[in-house]
Amino acid sequence: MPEPLKGKVAIVTGAARGLGHAYALRLARLGADVVIADLNLQGAARIGEELTAASVMAEVEALGRHSLGVEGDLRQPEQAERLVAATLEAFGRLDVLVNNAGVAVARGSGTLATETTPDGFDYLIGVNLKATQLCCAAAAPAMKAQRSGIIVNISSQTGISLLEGGNLAVYGAAKAGVAYLTRALAAELGPYGIRVNAIAPGIVETERLKRLDPAMGIGTPEQLEAIALRRFGQTEDLANVLEFLATDLSGYVTGQVISVCGGAVLHPS
Template identity: 45%
Template sequence: MMTQPRFDGKVVIVTGAAGGMGLGYALHLAKLGADVGIFDKDLDAGKRNSEYDADSVADAIKALGRRVVAVQADLSNRAEAQSAVEKVARELGPIDTIVNNAGGAITPADRSYATNSPDDDIELLIKVNFLSAVYCCQAAVPLMTTPGGAIVNIITFGAFAGDSHGKYAVYSAAKAALLTYTRHLAVELGPVGIRANCIAPGLIHTPRVAAAAAARGMGTNDQTSGIPLRRFGKVDDMVGAVEFLGSDMSAYITGECIRVTGGLGLISL
C-alpha cells in the first residue's frame, strides 16, 4: 500500500497564501509536515473572509506544529520578491518547493476583452500574473535543494480555452506566458534536478470568487452544465495536485501542466 507523501523537514513557499487557494495549499502542506513561507500583498485577506479561526495565517500554521515565515510584499516588485525569498531561506533553510499562486483576474470584467483592455490593466495583469512568478522563481532557484527542488506555477484553464464571451483576455495571456516560461525552466533546471510544472484550475469557488461572482458572471449555476462533474471546484479539490507536483511522487515529471477542472472544456455546448 502506497503511503501518503510527506513533507517532513521540507521548506515550502506559497505565494498569495493569505486566502483562497493559496491558503489551502499552505495549510495542506503544513499538515503534511512542511515548514512554510507565506507571501501575500495583504496578509489579513483571509481573516476578513473568515477563512480560518486563528489570529493570522501564520498562527494557523504554527498551530499545526510547523515553523512559518510570513512576509507581506508586492511580488511584482523584483526587490520585494527577492527579499521575501531570501528571508525564508535564511530563517527556515534551503527551499524544497515553491508554489507560485499569487495573481488573479483582478481588473474590471467589462474592460477585460482583447479589444478594450486599457494600458493600466494590461500592465497590472502582466505584473501580477507573470512577472511576480518570474521574480520569485529567479530568486528561489539559487536557494533551492538540488536535486529534488520543485517549482509549481498556478495558471488558469483560460490559458487553453477562452471565456465564452471573450473576457479576461490579458489575464489568460499572462498565465499562458507563465506556462511557456515554466517549460523553459524545466529544460534549463532539469540537469540540476529541479522540476517545474503548472496547474491550471478551472472554476474554483473561493470566498473571493464567490463575492465577485454575480458582478463578473462567474460561478453561475448554468455554467455547471459545461462541467462533466456538474459542480464547481473547491479549494480542497486543488490541494492534491499541488501535493503531487511538489513532492517526490512526481519525481520524473517536469514541464507538464495538470488541469484541475472537473472536465471543463470536454463538453461542446
C-alpha cells in the same frame, strides 16, 4: 498522516486567503515549514474568509510546523529576492515554491481585450506572469545549490481555453504565459534536479468567487453545465493535485500543466 515533506521548507505566494491558504495548509500537513507570502497578510479578513487561528501563519504553527509571514509586491524584483532571502535566513533552505499569487480583474479596466486599459494590462501581466518569473528566478540559485527543488506555478483554465465571448482576455493571456514559462523552466532547471510543473484550475468555489459581481461572468449556470462532473471545484480538489506535484509521487513529472477543471476542458492543451 504521512509526512513526506518533513524537514522541507515551502513558500506559497498569495497564501493569505483562498487557494493559496489551502495550499499552505496542505503543505504543512505534509510536514513542511511554510512561508506565507502576500501583499496583505490579513487578506482573509478582507473578504470574510474564516481562519481557525489569528493568521494563516498561526494555523500552520498549530499543525506543529514553523511559519513565517512576508508581505510584499512580488512584481518588484527586490521584493521577490527579499522573500527568498528571508526564507533562507529563517530556515536555511528552500525546497518547494508555489507561485499562486494572481488576480483576474484589474480595477477600472474592462475584461475584454479591446476594453482593457493600458494600466490594467500592465497590472494583470505583472501580477500573474511577471511575479511568477521573478520568484522563480529568485529561488533558482538556492535550489541549484541543493541540486533539488520543486516549483509549482498556478496557471488557469482561462489560459488553456477561452471563456465565453473572450472574457478575462488579458488574465488568460498572462496565465497562458505562465504555462509556457513553466515548460521553459522545466527544460532549464531539470539538469539541476529541479522539477517545474503547473496547475490550471477551473472555477473554484472560494470566498472571493462567492462575492464576485455576477456581471463578471464567472460561476454561471451555463458554466456549471459545461463541466463534465457538474460541479465547481473546491479548494481541496486543487490541494490534492499540489500534494502530488510537491512530493515524490510525481518524481518523474516535469514541464506539465495539469488542468483541474472537472472536465470543463476536454481537449489537449
